[in-house]
Amino acid sequence: MNPRWSSDRDRLVIVPGPGLVDADRVAVSDRDLAGDAAGLLTVGGRHTGVRIFARPELPSGMAAVGAGLAADLMLTDDRTAWTLAPAAPVEAARITLEPLTDGSVQDLSRAVLGATDLAGRVIFLDADDSSWITVAGMPFRVRAATGRDGWSLDGLVGIGRGTELSLYAKSGRTGVDIVVLADCSGSMNLADVPAIGGEDPYAWQLGTTRGGTITRADAQKRALLRLLDARLATSGRPSRIALIRFGTACEVMFPVAEGMAEVSADSAPEVAQTFRSAVARLQPQAQNTDIGGALHFASELLHRHGVPGNDQLIVLVSDGAEFNPKGDDATGEAIEVTRDAVSLMDELRQVAGVRLHAIGISDREAFQRWCDRERGGSYEPWMVPDHRLLTNLVQVGGGDPGRIGGLDVLEDYFGSLGGGVTTRIGVPADAGRLPAVQPGLAALAHRQLGVGPAERAEFARTADEIRDLYAECLTAAGTRTDLRILRPPRHADQFRELGVVAQTRTELKEWIGQLEQIFEPRPTGLAGRLEALASDGRRQALRQVRDDGAPPADDDARGWFEVQTHLARTACALLTDVRDALGEAARAGAPATEVSEEDWYTGNSYE
Structure with a gap:
């Protein structure tokens, strides 16, 4: 069997018209590939996710590509170098699509959910977020994709029947009111977050351990300082921010006066300095984590001080340690719930239009590496990061999918905060029947053999x-x-x-x-x-x-x-x-x- 095809030794046939060989579907000989597979088509360094079908109409050493994809990738020139290779995709648990055409969220949602060619698709996600996909004849940018573990995905990614779909639409509102809830419970003292490399303007403020990690609290601080930088570089759409520290109780850290303060390129220098001072005072304490109480506090602040017509966001930053779902026995540092946090967030979203974004700090793999290095593998249950509650809150809060990871994930997220609205719309429809192969494929392949x-x-x-x-x-x-x-x-x-x-x-x-x-x-x-x-x-x-x-x-x-x-x-x-x-x-x-x-x-x- 031939596991790879290339312009150096194999032949490419471009197939016109609708049929099996079209869009992201390519074909090779069933003598080269035992069964259908996902794969990567690479042209001039650009990777495209494709579905590869093994067909008897094609001779060995030949690949067939639809005319539309060939034109997009400029494969019409016989001198263009290309490679095709099977590859195993990672199925996305959640994926966020940003439409590149005009239309209401309702109309776009119906079109996406009604598309029978979405389930089973594979896409290649670039690190520079330039990947896009055509659904129901409309182009969408793939804004985010996360796996079952909550990590952001890149490389070859699959869309399955269980993949949760969200649509991101740029906001037409005049401003955004943001309440940031910063977890200051005892577990935030643990130093298991990998420090990112490169020049860091805030490195002097943070300490790193011998293992190249920083505390969860310091990771949160640095991300908040980057949030400030992003807001100070933005003008035209005002951002009003309040920073709340929470554990068992809540305390407003910024602004000094009651309410919220505008943070933008037009703000006075004193505003930025006050925010930095507030971030510096975020110190973990030996407290439990009352997320329900923090959500209630944030919603009251938005109700009293939010500007009518503005987007209203709650950003919850926490390690989630230790979340005990109902029915589990609580041990160590426990999350206290003034009232059920998920029900409260669902009500805030439905009644007041408040959206929630959640950031999970650290993850189990990073924690385990730290634990093995610093504690010989032993730990208390309250130390373990757990993002199940954060995920549940995001699902009802209409925000971006909960993100888990290191400092780079936090900073990237805060840099784009408030730019639009993400709406969960459901899962893909059942895949429809594949179209029949183009009738002239065998004859076209035969002609291609001559040259x-x-x-x-x-x-x-x-x-x-x-x-x-x-x-x-x-x-x-x-x-x-x-x-x-x-x-x-x-x-x-x-x-x-x-x-x-x-x-x-x-x-x-x-x-x-x-x-x-x-x-x-x-x-x-x-x-x-x-x-x-x-x-x-x-x-x-x-x-x-x-x-x-x-x-x-x-x-x-x-x-x-x-x-x-x-x-x-x-x-x-x-x-x-x-x-x-x-x-x-x-x-x-x-x-x-x-x-x-x-x-x-x-x-x-x-x-």
Whole structure:
């Protein structure tokens, strides 16, 4: 079995029309691949997630790609390097899509949830968030994807029937009111968060352990300082912020006065300094974690001091240690619940329109590494980060999916906070039946066998030579009517398809028709040798092949390509002679009858 295909040794066939080989679905021979699989198609360093189908219509050593995907990836040029390889995707637990077209959230939701081609798709997520996907004929940017463990995903990602879908829409509101709830319970003292590398303007404020980690509290502080930087760099959409520390009780740390304070590029310098001082005073204490009470406190603050018409957000930052669901026995540091936190958040979302974003600090893997290094593997239950409650709160709070991870995740999240609204819409519909394979796939593959990759690349170079000679001739002729043996192009891409291989009679006739557009049909008054070249026998040969119904046979792909190759070389020789004759006429000082540039391109000089 062939586990990998590439332009170095394998052949690519571009399949037109609707059918199985279309969109993200590609095909290979069932002699090379035992069964259908996900994979990566790489073109010029750009990775695209695809579904690979094993088909009997294709011979070994060939891959088939739909015309639409080939055009998107610029695979129409035979010299383009490509590779195709099976790869196992990670199924996303949650994925957030940002529409790139206008439309209401309701209409977009119905279209996405009704799409029968979403479940089973695979996408490649770039680290620079530039990945996108077409759903129901509309483009969407993949804004975020998380796995079952809450980690952000990149690389090859699958969308399953259980993947929770969310839509992100840029907010049309005038401002955003943000209440940040900072966990200051005892477990935030643990130093198990990996410190990120690179230059850090706040490194002097934070201590790192010998294992290259910082405390959960310090990770929270640094992320809050980055939040300040992001807000100070933003103008036009005011951000009003309150910072609350919570454990068993809640305390307003910022602003000093009651209410909320605007933090933006237009704020006075004293505002930023006050916020930094408040962050510095966030110290963990030997307290339990009353998340329900903190949510109630934040909602009351938004009710009293929020601006009507603004987005209202609660941002909960916590390690979640220790969350004991109902029915579990509580041990160690316990989360106290003034009232059920999930029910409270659901009510706030439904009644008051308050949304919740949650950030999970640390994770079990990072904690285990720290525990093995610092404590020989022993720990108390209250130390273990647990984000189950945070996930449940986000599910009812309409915010972004709960994120778990290190300092880089926190800072990236805070940097984009308040930019829009994320709405959970459901899960993908059942996958519909796949379309049938295009009827002409086997014949198309057979024709492709007649011409190898090296020959195709050589023919593409000959086509480039034709275009270069054509451009040189036009430059030499200028706008003189006595030198006008060639026809100026009508648009920039007119001769782009000259390098496409012809393997049938119809394809060759289309190629000859394109080549004939280079020459003037009825030139007169030409100088020097140009008159003879205008009626050169090599031009007649093009017309004869175009009009002759003689062999090769229709299914002789190799034969038609050989005819095309001969004609392309003949065209190169003829254009070389034209270029030389134009140079001779110009040097001989032939009369320079000029026409306007407009007449030159419209052909009015011969009327």
